[in-house]
Amino acid sequence: MFIHLSLASGDDAEGWSAEEIEEYSGWMSDRGRRWRDGGVYAAEAGADWYRAKFGPEAFGLHHRFYLHLDGGDNFWLSAEDGCEGVAQSKQKPAFDFGGPGARNPFSIFK
Numbered sequence: 001m002f003i004h005l006s007l008a009s010g011d012d013a014e015g016w017s018a019e020e021i022e023e024y025s026g027w028m029s030d031r032g033r034r035w036r037d038g039g040v041y042a043a044e045a046g047a048d049w050y051r052a053k054f055g056p057e058a059f060g061l062h063h064r065f066y067l068h069l070d071g072g073d074n075f076w077l078s079a080e081d082g083c084e085g086v087a088q089s090k091q092k093p094a095f096d097f098g099g100p101g102a103r104n105p106f107s108i109f110k
Helices: 018-023 038-045 049-054 105-109
Strands: 065-069 075-079 084-086
Touching (some): 018 038, 038 049
16 A cells, blocks of 8 residues: 555646545545546546556545654654554554555555
8 A cells, every 4th residue: 555645736747636626525434435546547637647657456545634743753644534543663563454464554654
């Protein structure tokens, strides 16, 4: 899993499409929101940058969030819908993402 940082203002070639901006409902469960694959992004944005950058099997979900440090100097990602997590060292996994061999989406912060 990757977090791709982009703008939702229209000033970023790899940012949110007009459709993503219009339909955004950050408090809705991820299950009820629209997940997009490269074909959808190409149709909406008029370019195939998404598949070129992330591959033909990639898919995404636009999400507003922020990064911050807490009082204990822990690095956190906090999403608008309440999802959050702290990045952990490689010695101590932050979460159980499906058992042995599962990838931690916060590993990009290590």
